[in-house]
Amino acid sequence: MFSLASTVYQKKLAQHGLHPFYIVAATYLVLGVLAAPLLYAIDFGSLRHDFWLNIWLASLFDVAGWMFLVLSLSKTDLSVFGPLNAYKVVASMLLAILFLNEVPSMQGLLGVLLIIAGSFFLMPSAASSQAGVVSGLLRDKGVQARFLSIFLFSVGTVFLKKSVAGGVLETMVFWSLIGLPLVLLSNYFFLPNTVQEQMKATKQHLHSISLIGVMVFAMQYFTLLLLANMLVAYALALFQLGMVLQVLIGYRVFNEKDIARKLLASLVMMAGSLLVLMH
Numbered sequence: 001m002f003s004l005a006s007t008v009y010q011k012k013l014a015q016h017g018l019h020p021f022y023i024v025a026a027t028y029l030v031l032g033v034l035a036a037p038l039l040y041a042i043d044f045g046s047l048r049h050d051f052w053l054n055i056w057l058a059s060l061f062d063v064a065g066w067m068f069l070v071l072s073l074s075k076t077d078l079s080v081f082g083p084l085n086a087y088k089v090v091a092s093m094l095l096a097i098l099f100l101n102e103v104p105s106m107q108g109l110l111g112v113l114l115i116i117a118g119s120f121f122l123m124p125s126a127a128s129s130q131a132g133v134v135s136g137l138l139r140d141k142g143v144q145a146r147f148l149s150i151f152l153f154s155v156g157t158v159f160l161k162k163s164v165a166g167g168v169l170e171t172m173v174f175w176s177l178i179g180l181p182l183v184l185l186s187n188y189f190f191l192p193n194t195v196q197e198q199m200k201a202t203k204q205h206l207h208s209i210s211l212i213g214v215m216v217f218a219m220q221y222f223t224l225l226l227l228a229n230m231l232v233a234y235a236l237a238l239f240q241l242g243m244v245l246q247v248l249i250g251y252r253v254f255n256e257k258d259i260a261r262k263l264l265a266s267l268v269m270m271a272g273s274l275l276v277l278m279h
Contacts, residue, residue: 003215003219004245004246004249005211005215006211006212006215006216006219007073007078007246008078008249008253009208009211009212009215010023010027010070010073010212011073011074011078011254012208013205013208013209013212014070014073014074015074016201016205017201018198018201018202018205019191019194019198020067020070020071020073020074021067021070021071021183021186021187021190021191022187022191022194022195022198022202023070023209023212024063024066024067024070024183025183025184025186025187026202026209026212026213027066027209027212027213027216028063028066028176028179028180028183028184028213029180029213030209030210030212030213030214030216030217031176031179031180031213031216031217032176032177032180033213034176034213034214034217035172035173035174035176035177035217036177038169038172038173039173041169042167042169042170042173046166046167047166047167047170048166050162051163051165051166051170054159054160054162054163054166055159055163055166055171055174055175055178056178057156057159058156058157058159058160058163058171058175059156059174059175059178059179059182060156060182061152061153061155061156061159062152062153062156062160062175062179063179063182063183063186064149064152064186065149065150065152065153065156066149066183067149067183067186068145068146068148068149068152069145069146069149069153071142071145071149072142072143072145072146072149073142074142075140075141075142075145076140076141076142076143076145076146077142077250077254077256077262078246078247078249078250078253078254078256079246079247079250079251079256079258079259079262080140080142080143080250080262084119084143084146084147084150085146085150085246087115087119087147087150088150088153088154089111089112089115089272089273089276090112090115090116091150091151091154092154092157092158093108093112093276094154095154095155095157095158096158096161099158100158100161100162104276107275107276108275108276110272110275111271111272111273111274111275111276112272112276113272114268114269114271114272114275115268115269115272115273116272117268117272118264118265118266118267118268118269118270118271118272119265119269120265121261121262121264121265121268157227160175160223160224160227161227163175164224164227164228168221168224168225168228171224172217172220172221172224175220176217176220246266247259247262247263247266248263250262
């Protein structure tokens with residue numbers, strides 16, 4: 001629910017003219033404010049060298065993932081964006097097999113195939129063939145940004161999984177604090193002439209930005225708890241169960257079209273996620 005709500009607020013901010021990269025920077029500023037007081041609870045002496053390497057890499061990939069995630073939100077329908085999130089299970093499963101030796105069952109693999117099959121229903125029915133559907137999906141700029149964010153998040157999740165061995169709280173705090181300078185640096189290079197404009201536009205949206213930061217903080221903490229106790233693919237499958245709500249909110253809040261077809265896609269992809277989860 002935290003993920004769903006933060007996504008809706010981020011899309012609304014993008015519609016109000018805030019640049020996606022700036023929205024991410026503002027979110028990380030809130031994360032940093034929330035994380036900094038928790039430093040007193042951390043025993044720095046117990047943190048190994050590999051923890052620092054893993055948390056730096058996780059933060060780097062996740063900052064980039066967040067930037068392209070919000071960019072995708074600004075360019076595509078929420079009712080397409082939501083179901084596509086199921087591909088995070090697919091990408092993370094493949095990376096976990098390669099780097100963490102986490103081997104899924106046949107049921108998990110069947111779930112992945114269902115997720116892929118469900119995505120064929122996301123594009124307009126005007127495409128006359130499967131090739132046309134895939135081509136239409138991949139040509140969409142928002143979808144391209146979403147797939148890139150999924151890849152970046154999936155790589156980051158591998159390093160997060162390794163980081164949580166050093167403690168969930170420690171991972172949460174340093175993921176937030178390390179991400180802040182990284183995203184500020186990115187904004188400096190990619191938005192050199194618009195930061196002041198964005199800051200002025202932010203004043204009327206401070207409440208929304210604060211809410212997004214709090215929700216992302218809570219969502220990330222619960223994600224780390226799951227990663228500490230479950231296989232990567234199974235933990236991420238839990239987060240796909242709200243995709244039907246994302247489709248419905250896209251219809252009700254943003255007046256998006258072709259909802260029946262997108263609901264079918266989300267139900268098929270959610271069934272795939274459930275197969276992965278229920279192993």
